[in-house]
Amino acid sequence: MRAMILDAPGKPLRAAEAPKPEAGPGQVLVRVRACGVCRTDLHVVDGELPGPKLPLIPGHQIVGVVEETGAGAERFAMGDRVGVPWLGHTDGTCRYCLSGRENLCDAARFTGYEIDGGYAEYATADERFCFPIPDGYPDLQAAPLLCAGLIGYRSLRFAGAAQRLGLFGFGASAHIVAQVAAHQGRRTFAFTRPGDEEGQRFAREVGAEWAGDSDEYPPEELDAAIIFAPVGALIPAALRTVAKGGTVVCAGIHMSDVPSFSYDLLWGERSVRSVANLTRKDGEEFLALAPQVPIQTEVATFLLEEANAALGALRAGETKGAAVLAVEPSA
Known part of the structure; x- marks a missing residue:
C-alpha cells in the first residue's frame, strides 16, 4: 500500500x-x-511529543470503509463507513476507565502516535474505538470531526x-466550535x-460576532475562553479577557512554556484547566x-x-479551516 x-x-x-496490514x-x-x-500530527513529526512508534504512519482523523x-x-460489517480517532486503546480496568475518564488511562495508546494511522491506503483499528460516520458528510468533510471537532466539543463542555x-487560534477546531456555540x-x-x-474574516463568516488580534481586548468581558493555539503566552492573555469566575480552557496536547504572570489575573475565582484526549462518549455525543x-x-x-506540504x-x-488528505482521489 502507499504510505x-x-x-x-x-x-x-x-x-x-508499505505492507498492507491485516485485521487482528x-x-x-x-x-x-x-x-x-491535525496539529497533533505536527507535534509528533516535529518531535514535540516524546516516544512515538518508529517508523510511524501518522494520522488520526481517519474516514474509510471496513x-x-x-x-x-462483530460491531461493523464489510462496507460500513467508519471513523478512527486519536484514542485507540485503553485497559478498561484502571480507576480512570472505571470512572468514565478513559481519556486519562495510563495504558492508553493513540492512533498515529503509538499505532500506525491514516496517512496510508489502509489502517487497522480496534473496532471498539471506531465510530459510525453520520450520513450526509462526504469523506473529506467528515474527517475533521474526528479530532478537531471532538476536542473542540470536549473543550466547549469544560x-x-x-x-x-473567546476562541484563541482560529483553525480547524475553532471553526467547528463556533458553529456549535451558535x-x-x-x-x-x-x-x-x-x-x-483573512482569519478574522473567516471567523465572522462561521458565527463569531467579533474577531481581532490575540493581543487585543474584546468589546466586553468574556465568561470563558478556549485556547487552541499551542502558545503558552496566550494563557495570561486569555485570563485578561475573562470576567471573575471565568474559565480558560487549554485544548492542545502540547503548548510552549507559560510565562509568569501576576496573581491578580487569576484572582477572582478564575480558573485555568487543560483538556486531554477524548472519550468514546464524547465521540458518540458529538x-x-x-x-x-x-x-x-x-x-x-x-x-x-502531499502530506509534507499539508503539514x-x-x-x-x-x-483555512482544516487540512485533509484525499487518500482515494474520489474522496
Whole structure:
C-alpha cells in the first residue's frame, strides 16, 4: 500500500510502499478514503511529543470503509463507513476507565502516535474505538470531526455555561466550535495571530460576532475562553479577557512554556484547566450533534503524497479551516 512514513522526528515524511496490514482479533481493516491533518500530527513529526512508534504512519482523523474484520469483531460489517480517532486503546480496568475518564488511562495508546494511522491506503483499528460516520458528510468533510471537532466539543463542555466565549487560534477546531456555540445560543469572540485579517474574516463568516488580534481586548468581558493555539503566552492573555469566575480552557496536547504572570489575573475565582484526549462518549455525543447543527467543515484538500506540504501549511498558519488528505482521489 502507499504510505507516508515518519522515520525520525524532525525529518520530512517519506513516501513508500508499505505492507498492507491485516485485521487482528477485535480489529477492523479500514480502506482509508480521507485523513485529516491535525496539529497533533505536527507535534509528533516535529518531535514535540516524546516516544512515538518508529517508523510511524501518522494520522488520526481517519474516514474509510471496513474491508476486513478480525476474529471476534462483530460491531461493523464489510462496507460500513467508519471513523478512527486519536484514542485507540485503553485497559478498561484502571480507576480512570472505571470512572468514565478513559481519556486519562495510563495504558492508553493513540492512533498515529503509538499505532500506525491514516496517512496510508489502509489502517487497522480496534473496532471498539471506531465510530459510525453520520450520513450526509462526504469523506473529506467528515474527517475533521474526528479530532478537531471532538476536542473542540470536549473543550466547549469544560467552558461550562459560558454565554460569552473567546476562541484563541482560529483553525480547524475553532471553526467547528463556533458553529456549535451558535447552535447553543452562545456568543463567540475570535482571536487570531496579529494582523491575520483573512482569519478574522473567516471567523465572522462561521458565527463569531467579533474577531481581532490575540493581543487585543474584546468589546466586553468574556465568561470563558478556549485556547487552541499551542502558545503558552496566550494563557495570561486569555485570563485578561475573562470576567471573575471565568474559565480558560487549554485544548492542545502540547503548548510552549507559560510565562509568569501576576496573581491578580487569576484572582477572582478564575480558573485555568487543560483538556486531554477524548472519550468514546464524547465521540458518540458529538457525532450525533453534528448533523443537528448542522456543522459545515471548511477543508483544504491535499493528496496523500502531499502530506509534507499539508503539514507545512499548518505549521505556517496558511490553512483555512482544516487540512485533509484525499487518500482515494474520489474522496
